[in-house]
Amino acid sequence: MTWPTPICHGLAFALMLVVGASARGSCQQRERVPNLDGLASEAAAHLAEYLRINTSNPPGRELEAARFLKTLFEREGIEVMLGAERANVFARLRGNGTERGIALLHHMDVVPADSADWSVPPFGGVIRDGYVYGRGALDMKGDAMVHALAMIALKRSGVPLTRDVVFIGNADEEAGSRGAEIFVARHADLLTNVGFLITEGGFNPAATGVRPPIFGVSVSEKRAVWQRLTVVGTASHGSRPRADNPAARLVTALARLVAYQAPVHVTPAARRYLAAIAPGYEGRQRQWLLDVEHAVHDSAAKEWLLSQPIWNALLRNTMSLTVLQGSVKTNVIPRTATTELDIRVLPDQDVDSILNVLKRVAADSSVHWTDVIAPGLPLGSAWTSLSGSYSTFNPSHDHSA
Numbered sequence: 462m463t464w465p466t467p468i469c470h471g472l473a474f475a476l477m478l479v480v481g482a483s484a485r486g487s488c489q490q491r492e493r494v495p496n497l498d499g500l501a502s503e504a505a506a507h508l509a510e511y512l513r514i515n516t517s518n519p520p521g522r523e524l525e526a527a528r529f530l531k532t533l534f535e536r537e538g539i540e541v542m543l544g545a546e547r548a549n550v551f552a553r554l555r556g557n558g559t560e561r562g563i564a565l566l567h568h569m570d571v572v573p574a575d576s577a578d579w580s581v582p583p584f585g586g587v588i589r590d591g592y593v594y595g596r597g598a599l600d601m602k603g604d605a606m607v608h609a610l611a612m613i614a615l616k617r618s619g620v621p622l623t624r625d626v627v628f629i630g631n632a633d634e635e636a637g638s639r640g641a642e643i644f645v646a647r648h649a650d651l652l653t654n655v656g657f658l659i660t661e662g663g664f665n666p667a668a669t670g671v672r673p674p675i676f677g678v679s680v681s682e683k684r685a686v687w688q689r690l691t692v693v694g695t696a697s698h699g700s701r702p703r704a705d706n707p708a709a710r711l712v713t714a715l716a717r718l719v720a721y722q723a724p725v726h727v728t729p730a731a732r733r734y735l736a737a738i739a740p741g742y743e744g745r746q747r748q749w750l751l752d753v754e755h756a757v758h759d760s761a762a763k764e765w766l767l768s769q770p771i772w773n774a775l776l777r778n779t780m781s782l783t784v785l786q787g788s789v790k791t792n793v794i795p796r797t798a799t800t801e802l803d804i805r806v807l808p809d810q811d812v813d814s815i816l817n818v819l820k821r822v823a824a825d826s827s828v829h830w831t832d833v834i835a836p837g838l839p840l841g842s843a844w845t846s847l848s849g850s851y852s853t854f855n856p857s858h859d860h861s862a
């Protein structure tokens with residue numbers, strides 16, 4: 462699979478956002494907005510170079526990426542610092558401090574890529590037909606270049622800033638988030654005057670022509686509850702099957718689990734989001750979105766809503782079967798069989814009770830469940846404060862939407 466990134470749209474949007482947030486005010490200031498000419502091709506070239514740095518996690522190897530970013534900022538005379546080993550990187554444009562700063566955050570690591578699944582080398586940084594291809598172009602080195610070029614454009618323009626604009630590149634987002642944890646533990650002082658954070662996540666149809674335009678804001682997150690399931694049996698020869706073949710036992714329990722669908726649960730944030738995007742739809746679909754709590758009791762509405770993977774994930778706890786391991790040899794019955802499940806729990810749901818439900822569904826006490834990563838704490842809804850902040854960026858914002 463390839464992940465093309467059309468660089469221009471995202472760049473223009475982020476620049477508008479940062480410029481609008483940082484240099485609004487007098488006409489005199491408005492005349493000094495950054496010159497965007499040529500920035501798109503500059504961004505594409507930098508992105509291609511960034512994609513050539515293989516930061517597959519594990520193991521990550523983010524230091525090389527951090528050094529690449531440091532050089533980018535140093536060339537522009539932008540204050541930048543980075544850590545050692547699996548480094549985080551931090552850059553800053555200082556404002557006069559009258560308003561709270563904006564942080565532009567991305568993670569430098571990417572998930573692994575198997576070149577057999579790609580039509581271009583995943584770490585080749587190929588530019589073709591107006592797109593940049595490579596592992597991480599969307600998640601999230603493309604964002605990083607939008608962030609970096611926004612800062613570079615501001616710096617070159619000499620726009621007087623009313624607030625700091627800071628850039629953060631984190632290590633290890635894809636496998637444990639140690640980079641972010643260490644950054645907060647050691648360098649919280651760098652963020653004391655930061656009031657806003659722009660990063661990945663959520664879904665923004667703003668660039669797709671939807672009217673009225675929608676600017677999504679993530680107010681909470683599902684929790685990742687990654688589980689490893691193990692069954693232990695007796696290693697033996699495939700020519701003499703035994704009743705305690707752990708692989709057979711595991712797939713039988715898994716068949717029950719993958720057939721299970723969690724009930725629909727509409728969180729306040731999901732209800733408000735779906736109602737807000739309803740004007741982009743017609744007829745009964747619009748009505749369903751306007752009152753999703755009612756609509757999910759209608760079979761046609763429910764089927765339509767859940768047929769969209771992103772809404773399905775928004776409206777229920779989900780479980781994806783990902784890793785599956787037994788024997789490595791056709792005629793060998795393994796001693797253990799394991800699987801890993803990517804379980805995502807809605808922010809207002811109790812993790813222990815969800816796991817207990819799944820264990821009951823699996824209905825096999827020989828299956829041992831362990832955490833792959835410990836579930837994080839729920840993130841509370843920040844809708845109220847965020848919608849207030851949003852209106853400061855968008856004076857024409859309609860508070861009813």
Ligand SMILES: [Zn+2]
Nearest residue numbers: 568600601661
């Ligand atoms: Zn990501």
